[in-house]
Amino acid sequence: MLKNYFQIAARNLKINRSYAILNIFGLGLGMAGAVLIFLFIQFHLSTDRHQPDxxxxxxxxxxxxxxxxxxxxxxxxxxxxxxxxxxxxxxxxxxxxxxxxxxxxxxxxxxxxxxxxxxxxxxxxxxxxxxxxxxxxxxxxxxxxxxxxxxxxxxxxxxxxxxxxxxxxxxxxxxxxxxxxxxxxxxxxxxxxxxxxxxxxxxxxxxxxxxxxxxxxxxxxxxxxxxxxxxxxxxxxxxxxxxxxxxxxxxxxxxxxxxxxxxxxxxxxxxxxxxYGGQIRRSILWVLAGVGFFLLIIASINFINLATAQALKRAKEIGIRKVLGSTKGQLFWQFMAETALVTVLASVLALIFVMILLPSLNNWTHTKAFHFGMLFQFEVVSFLLLAVMVVIGFAGFYPAVIISGFNPIAALKSKLSTQQIGGIGLRRSLITVQLIIAQILVIGTLVLVLQLKFFKNTDLGFDQNAVITIPLPKSDTLQKTKDALRNDMLQYPDIKSVSYQYEAPASNMGFGGSVRFDNRAEWEKFVIRDRFGDENYLQTYKMQLLAGRSLMKRDSVVEFVINEELMKRLGVRDPQLILGKQLEDGASGFKGDIVGVVKSFHLKSLQEAVEPCVIFANPKLYKEVAVKIDTRNLAQSIQHINQAWQKSYPDEVFSYEFVDEKIAKFYEKEEQLTSLIRSFAMVAILICCLGLYGMVSFMVTQKTKEIGVRKVLGASVSNIVSLFGKEFLILVTVAFCIASPIAWYAMKNWLNHFAYRIDLEWWILASGGIIILLITLITVGYKVVIAALMNPVKSLASE
Incomplete structure (x- = not known):
C-alpha cells in the first residue's frame, strides 16, 4: 500500500510539474535557510564545550x-x-x-x-x-x-x-x-x-x-x-x-x-x-532561531495555499477515487505521501543550496568553520530530519483533510464551493501571516543597514582617513632610530605627517585610571582614559584644538592635552581657564601641566559614550608609527614608506594597516548580523512571492469566467488588474498595521544597546511596507495581466 501511495504521488507530481516545482523550490529555500541558521547557532553554542569538565x-x-x-x-x-x-x-x-x-x-x-x-x-x-x-x-x-x-x-x-x-x-x-x-x-x-x-x-x-x-x-x-x-x-x-x-x-x-x-x-x-568581551549575545541567536522557524512556516504556508488551489483541478480525480471505493483515510494518506515526497525532494534541494552558500556563511562570520563535512554530523542530520517531519505534518495535514473530505458528487459535477477547499478567508489569513513576517524582516534589515551606515559615517572627532599604522619592532627602542625613520619618510611629499603612538585615538586600548586636578587633596570620583602619542599626534589625526597648543618634544617635562569631556567633568567651562593647571595621571604616575584642550572624540566604538581622556607622551610604551599619506597615488606612498622602513629596520618585516579598517572592526558583529538578516529577508521575500503567486493563481482559476464576462462587457486590462490589486492591497495594509509595531518594538530594544544610534522614524517603517507592497504588486500583476490578456472566448468556454 505504501509503495502504491508513492507511485501515485510521483505520477501526480509529474503531471502537475509547475505545481511541484513551485512547492519544491519554496520548501527548499525555507529549509536551506533554516539549516544555515542552525549551523550558525550550533557553531556559537558549542564554543569551547569540547573541553573536558x-x-x-x-x-x-x-x-x-x-x-x-x-x-x-x-x-x-x-x-x-x-x-x-x-x-x-x-x-x-x-x-x-x-x-x-x-x-x-x-x-x-x-x-x-x-x-x-x-x-x-x-x-x-x-x-x-x-x-x-x-x-x-x-x-x-x-x-x-x-x-x-x-x-x-x-x-x-x-x-x-x-x-x-x-x-x-x-x-x-x-x-x-x-x-x-x-x-x-x-x-x-x-x-x-x-x-x-x-x-x-x-x-x-x-x-x-x-x-x-x-x-x-x-x-x-x-x-x-x-x-x-x-x-x-x-x-x-x-x-x-x-x-x-x-x-x-x-x-x-x-x-x-x-x-x-x-x-x-x-x-x-x-x-x-x-x-567581558564576548562575541555574540545569546538573544541574537534566539532571534536568528526565530527567523529560521518563520522561514519554515512561510514555506509551509506556500505549500498549503498551492495545494488547496490545486485541489480544484484534482476534484474529479478525488470524486472518481471515492466512487471506486477509496476511503477518506486512504485519500488522506495518499496526499500525505505526496507531501512527504515533495518535502524529501525539497530537503535534497535545500542541501544543494546550503553547500553553495557555505562559503558565504564563512565570509559573513569571518571564519573557516563551515565546511561540507558538517552537513553529515549527527546534529545536522537530526535537525534536517526533524524539519522534514515538521513540514510534512504542518504543511500536509490541512490540505490532506480538506481534499480527502470532498463530496464525490459535487467533485464530479465541478460544483465544489470555496468553503469546501479551504475558503478564500483562510488563504487571506495565511498570506497575511507571510506578509507580516516579510515586513518585519525588511524593516529590521533597513534599521540594521542604517545603523551600520551611521557607525561608519559619523564624525569621530578626529580624521582616521588615509592614516596607516606600522607596528614597531620590539627589539629596538632607540629614539634616534625612530627620528631617522620619521625624517626619511617626511622627505617624500606624499607623506604628510608621522607620529609615534601606542594606538590610534579610537581603539581597544585600556590604559587609564584615577586623576587629580589642580593639586586638590582628593582624587576625582571618575576615571579617565589615557592616550599616548608624540608631538605630531594631534596633527596626524587632525584633532581640533579648542584652546592652547599641541605637545612639544621634551625629554623630562610632562605636558597634557585633555579632551573637552574631561574639562567639563573637572567643572571648567572655558577651555582658556584650564590651561596651565596641574594634572596628575594616577595610572602612569605622571604629573604635569595642561597645555591644550581638544574637542571631544570617540575613544571606542559608537556603542559607548564619550569618556574623559588625557593625551601625553610616553615613549617607552609606543608600539606603532602612524603615517598620514596622500591617497591619490596610494601604491607610490606605500612604496616610499617601505623604502624608509627598510633603511631603518632592514631585518624587520614591513606590515601596515589602515586606521579606518581597524575602526571598522569595532562593528564586525553588527556587520555580520546585518548580512545574515538581509540574506534571510531576501529568502523570506522570495518564498512570499511564491505564496502570492499561488494565491493569485487560485483566485484567477476561481474567476476565469468572470474575467471573460468583464472583458466581453468592455473591461480593460487595467480594470481587471485593479480588481485583483485591491484584494492584495488590503492584505498588505493589514500586514503592515500588525508588523510595524512588532518591528518597532524589537528594533527599538536592539538600538538601546548603543550609546549613539539612529532615530527610529516613521519613514523607516513606511519604507518596509512600501517595499513589500511593490513586490506584491509586481508578483500579483504578472499573473493577473496574463489572465486579463487571455481570449475571453476561451475563458467562457472553460468548464
Missing part, C-alpha cells in the same frame, strides 16, 4: 565599582593568578595567558631565514594554562612544556609555515630578532569552535626574563590582554570562591579593595557575555 572551568573577570558606575574588565593580573593557586583549596588548577600582538618571529629553514609578523595568534602562557585545557598533541617534549624560559609550543599549521614539516621538536624560532625560543611541542590544528584559538604559545617565564619590572607582583597590573582561568574542585561552589576573593580584597588591593570585585565567569558564558 568545561562545567568546572571559569574565567576570572573583574567588576570595578566606581562612584559613577560599574566598569567590566575581562582581564586580570598575574599576581592574582598566583594567589588563586596558593590560597584557595576549592580551586584545582589555575592558568594564565597574555596575548602578544604584532610580534616578529623568524626561523632558519633550509639555510634561508623566514620572517613573519604574527598579529593576533601568539600568546605567553604558563604551565597551568597548558594543564587546565585539553590539547591534541602531535609531538611534545614531556609533560612539562612551558615551565622553562625561552620555550615555545606551535600548532601544526605554524610548524609547516616556518619549517615545512611538523617534525620540529628541538628546533628554534627567533622572537623579535633578539631571543631564540626552543620548540618543545606541536599541537594539532584547532578544528572545533573556540575563543582560545592561539597558534603559538611562548612560555610565561620568557616574559619574566624579558621584562625585569615587578609586574608579576602587582595586583593592579590588569589588562584586557591578560586572562586567568581556573578549574574548581568537584563539589565546590563558585559563589563561595567569589566570597573568599572579596574577603581577601584588602590583602590584594589595600584601601582600594572596595572598588575591586572579582567574579568567576563560567567557560560556557565567555563567548556570550559582551560585558
Amino acid at each position: 568545561f562545567d568546572r572551568m571559569y574565567k576570572v573577570v573583574l567588576d570595578l565599582h566606581l562612584d559613577e558606575g560599574v566598569e567590566h574588565e575581562s582581564g586580570s593580573a598575574y599576581a592574582l593568578s598566583t594567589a588563586l593557586s596558593q590560597d584557595y583549596s576549592q580551586i584545582e588548577k589555575v592558568g594564565f595567558i597574555s596575548k602578544l600582538p604584532n610580534v616578529t618571529l623568524s626561523a632558519n629553514s633550509g639555510g634561508k631565514v623566514k620572517r613573519f609578523i604574527e598579529k593576533e595568534n601568539v600568546a605567553y602562557a604558563d604551565q597551568g594554562y597548558i594543564n587546565i585545557f585539553s590539547f591534541d598533541w602531535i609531538k611534545n617534549n614531556g609533560s612539562i612544556l612551558l615551565s622553562e624560559p625561552f620555550t615555545v609550543v606551535l600548532s601544526e599549521k605554524m610548524a609547516l609555515k616556518y619549517f615545512g614539516t611538523s617534525d620540529v621538536i628541538g628546533k628554534t624560532i627567533r622572537l623579535n630578532n633578539t631571543n631564540d625560543l626552543r620548540i618543545v611541542g606541536v599541537l594539532k590544528d584547532q578544528n572545533k569552535p573556540t575563543d582560545l584559538d592561539f597558534n603559538i604559545y611562548i612560555s610565561l617565564p620568557t616574559l619574566k626574563k624579558l621584562d625585569l619590572t615587578n609586574w608579576p607582583e602587582q595586583y593592579g597590573w590588569i589588562s584586557s590582554k591578560n586572562f586567568t582561568f581556573v578549574k574548581k574542585t568537584k563539589g565546590s561552589n563558585s559563589a563561595d570562591i567569589e566570597k573568599a576573593l572579596k574577603s581577601n580584597g584588602t590583602k590584594y588591593y589595600g584601601e582600594n579593595s572596595k572598588y575591586y570585585q572579582h567574579k568567576l565567569q563560567p567557560l560556557s558564558d565567555v563567548h556570550f557575555d559582551e560585558r
Whole structure:
C-alpha cells in the first residue's frame, strides 16, 4: 500500500510539474535557510564545550565599582593568578595567558631565514594554562612544556609555515630578532569552535626574563590582554570562591579593595557575555532561531495555499477515487505521501543550496568553520530530519483533510464551493501571516543597514582617513632610530605627517585610571582614559584644538592635552581657564601641566559614550608609527614608506594597516548580523512571492469566467488588474498595521544597546511596507495581466 501511495504521488507530481516545482523550490529555500541558521547557532553554542569538565572551568573577570558606575574588565593580573593557586583549596588548577600582538618571529629553514609578523595568534602562557585545557598533541617534549624560559609550543599549521614539516621538536624560532625560543611541542590544528584559538604559545617565564619590572607582583597590573582561568574542585561552589576573593580584597588591593570585585565567569558564558568581551549575545541567536522557524512556516504556508488551489483541478480525480471505493483515510494518506515526497525532494534541494552558500556563511562570520563535512554530523542530520517531519505534518495535514473530505458528487459535477477547499478567508489569513513576517524582516534589515551606515559615517572627532599604522619592532627602542625613520619618510611629499603612538585615538586600548586636578587633596570620583602619542599626534589625526597648543618634544617635562569631556567633568567651562593647571595621571604616575584642550572624540566604538581622556607622551610604551599619506597615488606612498622602513629596520618585516579598517572592526558583529538578516529577508521575500503567486493563481482559476464576462462587457486590462490589486492591497495594509509595531518594538530594544544610534522614524517603517507592497504588486500583476490578456472566448468556454 505504501509503495502504491508513492507511485501515485510521483505520477501526480509529474503531471502537475509547475505545481511541484513551485512547492519544491519554496520548501527548499525555507529549509536551506533554516539549516544555515542552525549551523550558525550550533557553531556559537558549542564554543569551547569540547573541553573536558568545561562545567568546572571559569574565567576570572573583574567588576570595578566606581562612584559613577560599574566598569567590566575581562582581564586580570598575574599576581592574582598566583594567589588563586596558593590560597584557595576549592580551586584545582589555575592558568594564565597574555596575548602578544604584532610580534616578529623568524626561523632558519633550509639555510634561508623566514620572517613573519604574527598579529593576533601568539600568546605567553604558563604551565597551568597548558594543564587546565585539553590539547591534541602531535609531538611534545614531556609533560612539562612551558615551565622553562625561552620555550615555545606551535600548532601544526605554524610548524609547516616556518619549517615545512611538523617534525620540529628541538628546533628554534627567533622572537623579535633578539631571543631564540626552543620548540618543545606541536599541537594539532584547532578544528572545533573556540575563543582560545592561539597558534603559538611562548612560555610565561620568557616574559619574566624579558621584562625585569615587578609586574608579576602587582595586583593592579590588569589588562584586557591578560586572562586567568581556573578549574574548581568537584563539589565546590563558585559563589563561595567569589566570597573568599572579596574577603581577601584588602590583602590584594589595600584601601582600594572596595572598588575591586572579582567574579568567576563560567567557560560556557565567555563567548556570550559582551560585558567581558564576548562575541555574540545569546538573544541574537534566539532571534536568528526565530527567523529560521518563520522561514519554515512561510514555506509551509506556500505549500498549503498551492495545494488547496490545486485541489480544484484534482476534484474529479478525488470524486472518481471515492466512487471506486477509496476511503477518506486512504485519500488522506495518499496526499500525505505526496507531501512527504515533495518535502524529501525539497530537503535534497535545500542541501544543494546550503553547500553553495557555505562559503558565504564563512565570509559573513569571518571564519573557516563551515565546511561540507558538517552537513553529515549527527546534529545536522537530526535537525534536517526533524524539519522534514515538521513540514510534512504542518504543511500536509490541512490540505490532506480538506481534499480527502470532498463530496464525490459535487467533485464530479465541478460544483465544489470555496468553503469546501479551504475558503478564500483562510488563504487571506495565511498570506497575511507571510506578509507580516516579510515586513518585519525588511524593516529590521533597513534599521540594521542604517545603523551600520551611521557607525561608519559619523564624525569621530578626529580624521582616521588615509592614516596607516606600522607596528614597531620590539627589539629596538632607540629614539634616534625612530627620528631617522620619521625624517626619511617626511622627505617624500606624499607623506604628510608621522607620529609615534601606542594606538590610534579610537581603539581597544585600556590604559587609564584615577586623576587629580589642580593639586586638590582628593582624587576625582571618575576615571579617565589615557592616550599616548608624540608631538605630531594631534596633527596626524587632525584633532581640533579648542584652546592652547599641541605637545612639544621634551625629554623630562610632562605636558597634557585633555579632551573637552574631561574639562567639563573637572567643572571648567572655558577651555582658556584650564590651561596651565596641574594634572596628575594616577595610572602612569605622571604629573604635569595642561597645555591644550581638544574637542571631544570617540575613544571606542559608537556603542559607548564619550569618556574623559588625557593625551601625553610616553615613549617607552609606543608600539606603532602612524603615517598620514596622500591617497591619490596610494601604491607610490606605500612604496616610499617601505623604502624608509627598510633603511631603518632592514631585518624587520614591513606590515601596515589602515586606521579606518581597524575602526571598522569595532562593528564586525553588527556587520555580520546585518548580512545574515538581509540574506534571510531576501529568502523570506522570495518564498512570499511564491505564496502570492499561488494565491493569485487560485483566485484567477476561481474567476476565469468572470474575467471573460468583464472583458466581453468592455473591461480593460487595467480594470481587471485593479480588481485583483485591491484584494492584495488590503492584505498588505493589514500586514503592515500588525508588523510595524512588532518591528518597532524589537528594533527599538536592539538600538538601546548603543550609546549613539539612529532615530527610529516613521519613514523607516513606511519604507518596509512600501517595499513589500511593490513586490506584491509586481508578483500579483504578472499573473493577473496574463489572465486579463487571455481570449475571453476561451475563458467562457472553460468548464
